[in-house]
Amino acid sequence: MPKGPGEKRQWQFLERMLLIRRFEETVVKMATDGHFRGHYHLYIGQEGTGVPAIAALKRKDFLATTHRNHGHILARGADPGAGLAEILGRATGLNGGRGGTIHLCEPKLGFLSTSGVVGGCISLAVGGGYACAQRRDGSVTMALFGDGALEEGVSYEALNIAALWHLPVIFMCENNSAGAMGMAKGGYPSLVHASKNLLLIPKSMGIKSVRVDGVDAAAVHAATTRAISLCRSGRGPVFIEAMTPRWAGSDPLWPELATGITDLRMATGGAVPTGKHQAWFEHYDPVLRLARELANGGEESVHRLSALDEATRKRIADAADFALASPLPAPETALNHVFVQEASA
Amino acid sequence: MSKQSYAAALVDALHDAMRSDPRVSIIGGYVLGLGPQRTLTDRLKQDFPDRVFDPPTSEAGNAAVGVGASMAGMRPFVDLGTASFSYLAWSQLTNEAAVAHYMTNGRLTAPVTFHMLHGVRGGGAAQHSQSPHAMLWNAPGLEIVAPSTAADAYGLIRTALASPNPTMLVSHAKLLGIETEVSEKKSAIPFGVADIKRRGRDVTVVATSLMVPYCLTAAEALAKDGIEVELVDPRTLVPLDEKTIIESVSRTGRLVVVDECPLRGGIASEIAATVAERGFKHLKAPIVRVTRPDTPVPFSLPLENFVTPDPEKIAAAVRGALKAG
Known part of the structure; x- marks a missing residue:
């Protein structure tokens, strides 16, 4: 790979993708250790979509995410300690412990409220696009959602409104149903839709639509950059379907670390992928895939990878320590923040 | 004006x-x-x-x-x-x-x-x-x-x-x-401030929206019989000006709540519960609720009229509240 701005960007992508991976691995450990309750959703296997897509946005842009939000929040630069603290319901969490894993939100980075209703993200993002259009400042809104969001009616209404009013919205559909076992086999729900080609849905409304390999960070970044450019110049909205095969750990009803703790040496020749997840390690793990491309740069790159991993593990370990040491919210604060002006409530 | x-x-x-x-x-x-x-x-x-x-x-x-x-x-x-x-x-x-x-x-x-x-x-x-x-x-x-x-x-x-x-x-x-x-220069009105649309000593009537003019019509008819209604319009349900409602009840001792929402779990029910809980000592008679019954709204005029609060029903309810207690 040639050195230059492209490679610098690849390293930036990998830094965030690895941060997300180590974060999610820690979330599983915290769940297994009983540090928080309730169901949760992991972003492992989709880092190659969220990171480059969000990297293509500017500071002034807005985003909307879903129940599978951890990766999006971190990709945009949220503090992993505050993210883990929120998942543990601590007072120092992004939402002060009021949201939990489903609702991680970082308003100062442009996130609209993180809806746990699958169609909520798409429809709120169209509102974000409406605001961008009213501002006339070239800003855009990106919705990052799963294929299941297209099972809910409000998504169709929102797509229609965005198309009618040419709103600057990038609909980033992360289709992670490929290879999913689905409810019928006792696994996590996967797409239940009559359409076998989801791109036909936005296309039927005249929305520019494109499909990309969601494991290929460079391809996602290129497609997203084009989409954003169209939206900024008033030629939106754009729909992108990023295909990401279902990570085995998200297959069961409750997540598990099916592929273990990611071993970056698999990307540098220091470890050889084997076993039933060999194909995942070799082809579909976006972190290993990008690390492998960068490792091709030679000995110096291999060292850099190793150093990056060490720094990332340290950062997440510190974040976990912070979260675990953080206090729970004072019970009586449950009555606060129903309204902006408490006195008027 | x-x-x-x-x-x-x-x-x-x-x-x-x-x-x-x-x-x-x-x-x-x-x-x-x-x-x-x-x-x-x-x-x-x-x-x-x-x-x-x-x-x-x-x-x-x-x-x-x-x-x-x-x-x-x-x-x-x-x-x-x-x-x-x-x-x-x-x-x-x-x-x-x-x-x-x-x-x-x-x-x-x-x-x-x-x-x-x-x-x-x-x-x-x-x-x-x-x-x-x-x-x-x-x-x-x-x-x-x-x-x-x-x-x-x-x-x-x-x-x-x-x-x-x-x-x-x-x-x-x-x-x-x-x-x-x-007025010539209309201005913003803060939320949570009830407006007493009519002053009266005998009974407090609480109503919002269309029920306010209906209650005013009822009050005029009642006034001819010497019954003076105090009509409180909360204007906002959230926030609710409980203070003005309870103060009015403390003066009249009687409460009729009028609303077009159905009875069960409705607006009249919530206001009645609030006054029962916080202003019970002021009450001389049971609270009366005038609402739609718990049915859908029918099309045909006599059916629709039957289920909808109107000035006559409100006046009758006020008379009932004055007889009781």
């Missing part, structure tokens, strides 16, 4: 808000329904062509656009049309707008204003006659406004569009054409 219709005051409020705040826009092509007042909104489209949108028939989508836009810093006024259609946007109202501020620990706001035409409008049958705001009263996080006069409509809409919170504004379809007195 001069007179103005509720509809004209509503349009004045929108026009003034749009002129003073560039963040305000309107999503809704028929804010005043399909009746004779509908053309009053034309000047909004003329003066603010880029800020008035005729949306598709997509209540959920339109509501969500308003919620999302408000989170991104705008102040949209989203018209949901006939209030019965708001059920299509229930998730957006109760599970997105109402909870966003709370769920983000106060870091995000959703200052959207929703508007809908509620009530038994005459021949609307079951699906175009509903008053869903009692149900919304059970969704913490929404401000709920139910004006009864032109001046209140203007003042409360100005406050709604300036409020940092999501607000549901309900206008009774039959109020739109009713003219009431307005």
